[in-house]
Amino acid sequence: MVNKPPLIWLNVMIFSLSFGLAAFVAPWYGWQFGYSWEHLFWLVVCFSFCNLSITVGYHRLWSHKAFEAHWLVRLLCALGGAFALQNSALHWASDHRVHHKFVDQNDKDPYSAKRGFWYSHIGWMLRHYNQATYADYTNCRDLQKDKIVMWQHKYYLPLAVTMNIGVPLLLGWWYQDIIGMLLVIGAVRLVLNHHTTFFINSLAHIWGKQPYTDKNTARDNGILAFFTFGEGYHNYHHIFENDYRNGIHWWHYDPTKWVIKVCSWLGLAKKLRVAPALKIETARAEMRLKYAKKILSQQLQHQRIFTHIQQEFDGFVETLHDYYDLKKQLLESKANSAIQSYERSILTIRYRQVKMRLQEKKQRWQLLTKPYAY
Ligand SMILES: [Zn+2]
Numbered sequence: 001m002v003n004k005p006p007l008i009w010l011n012v013m014i015f016s017l018s019f020g021l022a023a024f025v026a027p028w029y030g031w032q033f034g035y036s037w038e039h040l041f042w043l044v045v046c047f048s049f050c051n052l053s054i055t056v057g058y059h060r061l062w063s064h065k066a067f068e069a070h071w072l073v074r075l076l077c078a079l080g081g082a083f084a085l086q087n088s089a090l091h092w093a094s095d096h097r098v099h100h101k102f103v104d105q106n107d108k109d110p111y112s113a114k115r116g117f118w119y120s121h122i123g124w125m126l127r128h129y130n131q132a133t134y135a136d137y138t139n140c141r142d143l144q145k146d147k148i149v150m151w152q153h154k155y156y157l158p159l160a161v162t163m164n165i166g167v168p169l170l171l172g173w174w175y176q177d178i179i180g181m182l183l184v185i186g187a188v189r190l191v192l193n194h195h196t197t198f199f200i201n202s203l204a205h206i207w208g209k210q211p212y213t214d215k216n217t218a219r220d221n222g223i224l225a226f227f228t229f230g231e232g233y234h235n236y237h238h239i240f241e242n243d244y245r246n247g248i249h250w251w252h253y254d255p256t257k258w259v260i261k262v263c264s265w266l267g268l269a270k271k272l273r274v275a276p277a278l279k280i281e282t283a284r285a286e287m288r289l290k291y292a293k294k295i296l297s298q299q300l301q302h303q304r305i306f307t308h309i310q311q312e313f314d315g316f317v318e319t320l321h322d323y324y325d326l327k328k329q330l331l332e333s334k335a336n337s338a339i340q341s342y343e344r345s346i347l348t349i350r351y352r353q354v355k356m357r358l359q360e361k362k363q364r365w366q367l368l369t370k371p372y373a374y
């Protein structure tokens, strides 16, 4: 038998106790005494507050610096993160940065998906696997300058206890059902928070499509996005990690992105980072080319078709470059008053022509590679 590191008993206790209470005691209590709409309402509010604190704050703000946030947003995320009971923001971000840097490397990625579902979901927190580097925050020097991050890190334990016991107690006292609120807002909410977040490390590296990269196990999955406030577009996220969006299209379900955007309208967030559209489209086209090549290589007489696909790819990518180059020039010309209006008009005409050409090429490319797309 392989020697495993010793168990972290505190984590084992927290996970099993909360699961036992949520899965067995809470339904029994509901059956005996009933729950009201207040229980459900506050369950949804607290669950959303906790998960968004993790996705907006711990993940996109602190781990990836995808935007800058007002102290009020940072304070709320620090409180919600402690409520979600996922360690301090500093610790979480440090682990997460290592995960991105060494993704899938079993000896370095703290929750490597290549060590299996159980390990990447929860197993990595049950034993002292990363004891040697546990308190090494050298990859988060920037966060050590954030007073709210350091305050939360220092007082994480009292904050976590206050939020996890204090909030359900307060609601229980208000609605005259202390045990019911402790079970629903304490245990059920915590278990839902834990496992929906953990799905990102486990399922989002196993189940779904890889439209942007196959250099790591991360997947895009709309169903997971629904349960994780938009974090299910994990394949995109692993290639463009500093983008404040994970779901880049308007039809993508990404409430975390919407919250950040609304915060920016309210003056509570700024410097929202997005990956260059040229890079995004090129990555996608390259993956389609790769899939086509993979499938065609298994067929006889494939060379002629593949040569055609390669030519279309080259033409499409070249037009993509032309289009984004002209778009940039046009934007710059609008900002530069020294440029004559007729020069700008010529640029506009060329831009429109290339835009039309791009649309045609894109349509043809998508049609041609559709049979081979993931
Ligand atoms: Zn990941």
Ligand SMILES: [Zn+2]
Binding pocket: 059, 063, 064, 096, 100, 237, 241
């Ligand atoms: Zn990330």
